[in-house]
Amino acid sequence: MSVTKVVEIPVTLEIPIGPQHPALHEPLMLKVYADGEEVVKVDINTGYNHRGIEKLCERNSFYRNIFICGRVCGICNTVHANCYVRAVEYLMDIDPPKRAKYLRVLAMELERIHSHLIINAIMAEILGFDTLFMYIMRDREKIMKAKEILTGNRVLADYMMIGGVRRDVNGVKKDRLLNIINTIEGDIKRYIKIFETDDTITKRLMGVGVIKPSQITKYGLLGPIARGSNIKIDVRMGDKYDAYGEIPFNVIIRKEMDSWARMMVRWEETLESVNMCRYVLEHLPSDGPAVPDERRLPRRFPAGESFARVEAPRGELTYYINSVGKQVPYRVKIRTPSFNNIINSGFSYIGYSIADVPVILTSYDPCIACMERAIVINVKRGTRKSVSLKQLAKGEV
């Protein structure tokens, strides 16, 4: 059997719409070697220098780094800022009041809802189901409005500060947020029913990209990918940071191990997040000021090391901070979940057809602006043709 076609899929990212893949340009290339229709081998080439942010963090003060680290990812900026702020709080042994912790959970869960909505919309678009894509995006606008009411901005919510949050909620805002959350719950239940019964979706997603539980821990895959293969890892249950120890919620796991299970895990997590937001809004404690006075925060930080983890919508995000007692940190290390998920997952494409490759890649939830272009090289004739990933998914190659 000789290789007749080599499909190169360069995937590029652009700042600031680069979720979970930090900083500037990020070319990620999946070199897929295909024989006829079946994938035989996958090489993953990356060339991104997200470490521009790590070197940059060593030159700015701890407070400026809150805003810099919040701009690593556009879709999950709240969780990045939260992880950094908690790592600094562990260093200084500060415990924020309960009201601030509940508000932080509210902001992070709203972000989880909008991130899961957008990846499901993109999965529908890759399959060719454009109507569903448009409907999900229209309903996502309600969540963006909720984020605007809570934090002051639709996308980049600069909401976290050392010792609490930057804005508080009053009675009027609480009622508006509760209305939005009740409306979106009905929408999500409708979409879950479509994903379970619709033929377009079930035939393309079921049985595609199966990963066994022992492969998940050996290859270090995280987040909804692990939960879709029956491994129960969730940092919210494990570390119980912020207010997650007091808010009741379930960790969703599925046994089917394929792409459909991964998307269903995300939908059911969205429903759990809606319940969590409602619980937070109804049970907000008032034990202390949620907003610290930023003019009185300390300027010098003690020496030491700390390690904080957070459950981003895509998996487990970790920050490691090493400080030697000055105004700037000595080392900041950021490990985003897509780093592990995308680079270590080259083994899972083998044996499926070319049209399944975009489906599997989307079910891992990579960055969005990166699903752009694929180059098809016909080795015999030596010609190169540029096709978009959507055409590849529809089988037009």
Added chain:
Amino acid sequence: MPGPSLLKEVLQRFFSKPVTIQYPFESTDVEKDLRGKHYADLSKCIGCSLCAIECPADAIVMEKLQENKKPKQNPRGLYPVIDYGLCVFCYRCVTVCPVKAFITTDNYHLASPTKLNSRDITLKTLPEKKR
């Protein structure tokens, strides 16, 4: 073929108004506390430069006022000028100012073909000096 529930909704929506807001002709309704265009109020500013030091994007530059225009509380005569092209609207300057000298608005219409900064609108807030 979409499932029965989606087909009904598609037919209903076919005859109603699209949800797109035609931006330049209609404007989106935003919250009153949206983080929009902000500028310094020189009747309160004391020229301490904390906003310029704390800005994560280095978008604030301190400029000198003319000698005869310095207000009483600003002996050094420095005032902040924000470059809206570099600003990320994190509002760190607003929250860290010791005398709360920033005026905030919800104006987000900041796209322009030339560079925008806050010099003119800030200078208009200078208190009138009686001679």
Added chain:
Amino acid sequence: MEVPEKIKFLSDLVKKVHSLKPNRIVLEIDKESIRKAFELLLENLGDTGFYLAVIVGTDHPDKNKISLDYYVITHPDKEVYVLRTWLPRDNPRIPSVVDILPAALSGECETYDLLGVVFEGNPHLKRGFFVSPDIYEKGVYPLRKDAKV
């Protein structure tokens, strides 16, 4: 400090135990014993008993060493353990664990490209993995403290 009960089988490889905020245990191990430590972990905790979360390398030019941390998180009870080694700064080489634990691939490639630590036995190491060509052609490792980028 004592080696915790769950990983008592690693005690003869461990030289020092201390803690990292908030309540994570750090075990210092020699660089030749890292591979043996991972083999023992796989034997005693099983395939689904733990996963490798991060590999962090830090440059300490004042001590003339590079510290390398492997963060291991155990599965049902979510404890975080850190295995720390020290490598000499002028020749940082360490045996790779990528054949027994493929999750180390991304961390090792990144640490090689940015700090210059060579993982012997890893066939996928190459410069240009993350760093752009105009920097690696000069032979510069960007995360070292004396690198000017």
